[in-house]
Amino acid sequence: MNFSYDIAGGDFVNAGQASSALKKILKSLNLDSSLIRRTVVSLYEAEVNVVAHAWSGNIQVNIQPDQICIVVSDKGPGINDINLAMQKGYSTASPEVREMGFGAGMGLPNIKDNSDVMELRSTPGEGTELKIVNKILS
Amino acid sequence: MTIQEILMRTEGEIRCGEHRKDETVGRAFCSDLMSDVLTLGCQDVLLVTGLANVQAIRTAEMADISYILFVRNKNITDEMVQLARENNMVLIQCKSSMFKVAGELFTAGLQPIY
Numbered sequence: 001m002n003f004s005y006d007i008a009g010g011d012f013v014n015a016g017q018a019s020s021a022l023k024k025i026l027k028s029l030n031l032d033s034s035l036i037r038r039t040v041v042s043l044y045e046a047e048v049n050v051v052a053h054a055w056s057g058n059i060q061v062n063i064q065p066d067q068i069c070i071v072v073s074d075k076g077p078g079i080n081d082i083n084l085a086m087q088k089g090y091s092t093a094s095p096e097v098r099e100m101g102f103g104a105g106m107g108l109p110n111i112k113d114n115s116d117v118m119e120l121r122s123t124p125g126e127g128t129e130l131k132i133v134n135k136i137l138s
Numbered sequence: 139m140t141i142q143e144i145l146m147r148t149e150g151e152i153r154c155g156e157h158r159k160d161e162t163v164g165r166a167f168c169s170d171l172m173s174d175v176l177t178l179g180c181q182d183v184l185l186v187t188g189l190a191n192v193q194a195i196r197t198a199e200m201a202d203i204s205y206i207l208f209v210r211n212k213n214i215t216d217e218m219v220q221l222a223r224e225n226n227m228v229l230i231q232c233k234s235s236m237f238k239v240a241g242e243l244f245t246a247g248l249q250p251i252y
Binding site for chain 1: 176177194196200217
């Protein structure tokens with residue numbers, strides 16, 4: 001099962017719509033509620049990151065019997081130092097993003113905590129690709 | 139603690155989810171930081187926040203939180219109410235500060251998460 005969503009940079013009003021849509025799909029598949037929460041929390045943080053930092057982005061979701069695989073790719077400034085970005089509390093978010101309740105440097109660590117596999121690649125000046133995999137236990 | 143009792147103790151006004159007034163909630167968490175809310179990993183929680191925007195509702199949706207109390211008389215927009223309604227949430231608004239609300243509800247028996 002495959003799904004695709006586009007994200008507009010700076011569009012905080014609609015941030016979270018893809019995560020909300022995925023949550024409805026996962027619930028309709030009767031998956032474990034903890035797995036659903038971990039997956040949509042990961043995606044929501046990623047979605048907010050794209051809205052907050054990038055110019056545009058896309059989400060690809062692939063649901064297999066044994067796993068949920070999500071790839072979030074964006075066109076934007078990218079991340080100069082991924083190790084630094086993964087540290088709790090580190091953030092380059094604007095004051096506007098902080099006023100929305102985000103930008104405290106918890107997004108990427110939250111994604112890591114809520115995913116079984118997290119892979120982050122970035123090219124400064126071009127964009128970032130994040131892969132999240134959560135296993136479906138039978 | 140029932141939603142009705144929370145309304146009484148905070149002198150709050152229910153803006154969405156009136157039909158859930160008799161439901162009970164065991165624990166509460168206060169935060170304006172949505173990434174912090176997303177770390178909770180538990181249900182049966184009342185979120186007390188001063189952050190009144192659509193992302194507060196979205197965050198609660200992702201974190202499986204059904205009850206939100208907005209403090210300091212923050213404006214709850216029609217858009218927020220609509221999104222909360224779609225997710226069958228309870229929205230409460232009160233005039234008190236977060237500190238006062240936390241004290242009142244803790245004294246009355248509502249438990250913290252941590």
